[in-house]
Amino acid sequence: MDARVDKVFTDARIQQAFRYISEHEPDIEASQIRLTQIAAPPFGEAQRAQAFAAELIDLRCRPRMDSIGNVIAAYDEIRSNPVVVGAHLDTVFPASTPLEVQRKGRILFLPGISDNSAGMVALIWALRAARELDIHFQRSVIAVGNVGEEGEGNLRGIRHMFNETPWEGRDCDFIAVDGAGLQRITNQALGSRRFRVRMTGPGGHSWADFGRPNPVQALASAINGFCTSGTRRPGSSFNFGVIRGGISVNAIPREATMEVDLRSVNTANLEYLENQLRRSTAEATRESGVECKIEMMGERPSGTTASNSTLVETAFEVTRRFGVEPQADVGSTDANIPISLGLPAIAIGAGGSSGNVHTPEEWFDPWQRDRGIQRLLALIAVLAGMD
Numbered sequence: 001m002d003a004r005v006d007k008v009f010t011d012a013r014i015q016q017a018f019r020y021i022s023e024h025e026p027d028i029e030a031s032q033i034r035l036t037q038i039a040a041p042p043f044g045e046a047q048r049a050q051a052f053a054a055e056l057i058d059l060r061c062r063p064r065m066d067s068i069g070n071v072i073a074a075y076d077e078i079r080s081n082p083v084v085v086g087a088h089l090d091t092v093f094p095a096s097t098p099l100e101v102q103r104k105g106r107i108l109f110l111p112g113i114s115d116n117s118a119g120m121v122a123l124i125w126a127l128r129a130a131r132e133l134d135i136h137f138q139r140s141v142i143a144v145g146n147v148g149e150e151g152e153g154n155l156r157g158i159r160h161m162f163n164e165t166p167w168e169g170r171d172c173d174f175i176a177v178d179g180a181g182l183q184r185i186t187n188q189a190l191g192s193r194r195f196r197v198r199m200t201g202p203g204g205h206s207w208a209d210f211g212r213p214n215p216v217q218a219l220a221s222a223i224n225g226f227c228t229s230g231t232r233r234p235g236s237s238f239n240f241g242v243i244r245g246g247i248s249v250n251a252i253p254r255e256a257t258m259e260v261d262l263r264s265v266n267t268a269n270l271e272y273l274e275n276q277l278r279r280s281t282a283e284a285t286r287e288s289g290v291e292c293k294i295e296m297m298g299e300r301p302s303g304t305t306a307s308n309s310t311l312v313e314t315a316f317e318v319t320r321r322f323g324v325e326p327q328a329d330v331g332s333t334d335a336n337i338p339i340s341l342g343l344p345a346i347a348i349g350a351g352g353s354s355g356n357v358h359t360p361e362e363w364f365d366p367w368q369r370d371r372g373i374q375r376l377l378a379l380i381a382v383l384a385g386m387d
Contacts, residue, residue: 001310005317008381017129017377022370028125029108029366031055036110036117039095042153045069048089052145055124059131061143068160071145075127075137080168082140083384085126085376086158086334087119087177088149092358106366113364114354118372119177120145122350126377138385140167149178149334152194154298158334162341173311173383174345175376176334179357180364181349182322182372184329185315189336191270191302192263197222197281201290203254213289215256216245221288223258225280231273235330236264238273259297265330267302300332301340311344311383318379322371351375 008014021028040048049071056063056073063073071089074082091112102109123143146157162170176186201213223240231238238261245256260277264270278294285292305312307328319326331347338345351372353365 001313001317004382005314005321008378008386009321011386013133013135014378014381017133017135018374020129020132021125021373021377024125025366025370028121028369028373031124032113032117032121032364033101033108033110035120036113037099037101039093039097039099040090040112041093041095042090042148042150044095045089045147049145049147052089052120056143059124059127061127066160066164066166068157069147070157070161072161072166073143075130075141075143077140078142078167079140081171082142082167083137083175083380084142084144084172085123085175085177085380086144086146087123088116088157088334089120089145089147090150090153091115092150097360107363108366109361109363111360111362113362114352115179115357115362116149118180118350118352118354118364118369122177122373122376125373126380129373129377135381136387137381138387139383141380141384142167146334152297155300155334155337158337162337170341170343172338172343174335174338174343175379176345176347177350177376178333178347179349180352180354180372182319182324182351182368182375183327184349185312185319185326186329186331186333186335186347187305187307187312188265188328188330189301189303189339190263190265190330190332191267191336192261192298192300192332193270193274194262194297194299195260195277196257196295196297197260198255198257198293198295199285199290200255201252204252206250206252209252212252214252215290216253218284218288218290219243219245219256219258222281222284225283226277229276229280231276233264233266233269233272235266236269236273238262263332265302270302300336303336303339305339305344305346309344311346314382315346315348315379318375318382321378322375348376
């Protein structure tokens with residue numbers, strides 16, 4: 001392992017590529033802002049996909065767009081057992097979100113500037129540096145700008161790609177570049193299940209029809225029953241993120257809905273949480289007299305890429321060469337899909353640092369962004385081997 005890493009880090013072309021990345025910081029920042037200012041809500045990523053593809057065309061990578069909207073491009077050519085590097089195109093923000101960059105010193109404020117424009121530009125500029133120095137790889141290297149990572153996207157882009165891989169078979173090493181940071185190596189996939197619960201009743205006047213089944217009150221009863229039923233489990237979480245219902249303060253609602261997020265690193269605990277949700281909902285429905293329908297909005301599988309796998313050990317060693325002590329991490333990313341298929345996969349940050357992610361106040365600090373891109377290039381080079 002150390003010998004392979006040494007070979008990459010002592011290669012004159014890699015060192016020149018590292019300098020190229022550092023010297024082009026202003027251009028990298030401009031790319032990051034430009035991509036972020038193209039709205040890309042789940043199921044609305046097409047315009048950003050076209051911009052991402054244009055960057056790859058500029059690198060002579062001949063990208064193509066698959067039937068679901070993923071942008072896929074081989075650095076040289078597509079062969080079996082590639083190194084696949086993915087960066088999701090979508091954000092959590094609706095298309096109407098204002099996308100005007102604000103600056104405080106070196107820090108950029110812009111919704112989506114970290115998650116995941118940081119990942120997209122890291123992938124683009126790692127390959128740009130390699131192309132500039134005429135670096136080629138022994139294994140095929142495939143760049144993916146994928147749709148549908150966030151929210152109701154339910155990892156649809158990566159699911160689709162692994163159902164219809166553009167290379168022979170499924171075997172690969174998969175790296176998701178997602179958000180900022182250098183330290184985390186996400187090798188454990190956090191499983192999740194998301195549900196929409198809809199309760200309905202006859203509705204009516206708050207005074208004249210007092211006592212009729214009330215869907216809002218039934219939802220409240222279901223939430224209370226769930227939260228007080230001993231649902232806390234190690235490595236698990238739950239969140240009642242959205243509640244809707246009613247038309248007026250003096251009208252009994254005819255309908256109310258809630259959206260629930262259940263997560264766990266353990267499939268058995270996830271099953272337990274789902275059973276508790278269904279039990280508390282059934283009790284609230286029975287006691288209140290409303291009707292209820294539960295719909296699964298999405299599911300992300302769990303799993304682990306072993307800490308002693310070549311991929312994880314390589315990521316750790318490469319990260320240490322940048323003076324950073326890596327930490328194994330748990331997360332819900334595009335890597336969940338290949339991990340659940342038994343394929344080696346991780347998610348890493350793109351350098352820099354960030355905060356307030358998934359809020360309109362999201363920010364990105366570009367300090368050490370160049371090291372994140374250099375780390376990605378070095379990781380690709382070690383895994384794929386250099387010609």
